[in-house]
Amino acid sequence: MDILLQLAVESLLLGTFYAFMSLGFSLTWGVLNIINLAYGSYIILGAYISYTLYTYAGIDPILSLPLSFLIGFFKGILVQRLLIDRVMTLEPFMVLILTFGLDIVIANALNLIFRADIRSIDVPYAERSFLLGPLIITEVKLLVFALSLVLTALVYILLQKTWTGRSIRAVALDREGARLVGIDPSRVFLITSGLGTGIALASGNLYGVLQGFTPFDGGMLTVKAFLVSIVGGLGRVESALAGGLFLGVLEVFTGFYLGEGWKFFASLIAMFLFLLLRPRGLMGGKYYGET
Amino acid sequence: MLLEVSDLNAGYGDVQVLKSVSVNVREGEVVAIFGSNGSGKSTFLKVLAGLLKPWGGTIRFRGRNVEDLPPEERVRMGMALAAEGRRLFLGMSVEENLMMGSWTDRGRVKENLERVYTYFPELYEKRKDLAGDLSGGQQQMLSIGRALMSNPVLLMIDELSLGLAPAVVSRLAEILLRIREEEGISMIVVEQEVSLALEISDRAYVFDLGEVVDEGRSEDLLRRDSIKKTYLSVL
């Protein structure tokens, strides 16, 4: 019983992080109708930024998280303006090729700078843990969970309660309807790309304190973000939470019962099963992409 | 003259739809457009709203040429379109849909909501419901209500009565009359039901194969034999 409770808590902590991590992927998919294959490498990029700042300047990854977000935000806008805008209306397949290429470029650039060794951000609180009744709580996991929750809530409030957020949802729901009321979709695309990439890089700061990473881990993270997005349905914060928790449970339980090596394999299987059986997600595409 | 459209040509790809269309709307006037399916009525409204670029011709609105302006500029200047297919945000609440209509008039969203709710009390009742859960008639009200949320001087409605029950249609017609009285705004109403179109309008244009083939005061058109024969054959 205790072990089940422990696993459930671990799932919740990890799953909430996955929800936040995938939010940007899900948003850009839902709003721009783009599958960003470079998304995982954006996360890794964030991890290396915070690694560099921590190792050479002693800045805690939590403190540099807003900086990663800002770098990501402007990078997202730039990539959208210079590259994706040019091809996304012509041929959706081109976006896949483009972002796949971007993924390779980022991974190899990181490899040139940092080499392929596994890096980790060894914050002093990385190994600390405490007992809570029958549970062992690792402080760093709790911290990442709390931050993920707060940041996810912030994105939720942005989307639900601000004009910018409403315009993002409006474009996701009906582009033509958005133009009718005077929203400029291409502006919304820029903001969404910025937000999505910002989230990716910011989540990289958290990922870096959770575990070690190499320049080539991006592909695996893209798959995870993809799985989270299709499980819940696109573009909604609630959906990302549902999908994130699903992935958390999947990884924690397969990791414990089958072994660490099975975790990613299980995600892949789940992804194929979902694509095959429930391509519109557990919650059914009730909100986004249905017009 | 509020709106002067001259010699408008437009189409999709290289298929021409509108051929040298000229239409005028005066301040405070309600103009109806009717004509058979595929005659270019929706295309015309799309070009007016800026959703489709014209090939040639001019659109003067409030004394300014607007044919090169993006849709948001035209909404700001006072054009609003309740489009074909309604294009509501089905996954948003009724109230959020209305709020989005005030995108260009955000400072006054509260007043605008109050105003629209007085015309459409049923929208107030359903303000928390998802737009996707409304009936067809309510969705049409929401579409018109959303267009009104930008405080337009020219309200354009595509297919007012399509697919709606007669009781709903007469209620909509009543509300439009009230809006016209209270706001003094001009309207272009595309309506297949010719008797209804002529009843609610001051003047009307008849479209056929992308051209204006007839126009005149609505009461005159109602009495004209050619109109009776082609469009009011039930009478």
Ligand SMILES: Nc1ncnc2c1ncn2[C@@H]1O[C@H](COP(=O)(O)OP(=O)(O)O)[C@@H](O)[C@H]1O
């Ligand atoms: N998006 C589109 N792409 C290509 N052709 C279109 C499109 N929309 C309408 N058309 C064509 O343009 C013509 C006029 O259509 P439309 O303006 O919708 O007519 P109406 O509203 O009078 O029924 C029709 O022949 C229609 O097939």
Ligand SMILES: [Mg+2]
């Ligand atoms: Mg039409």
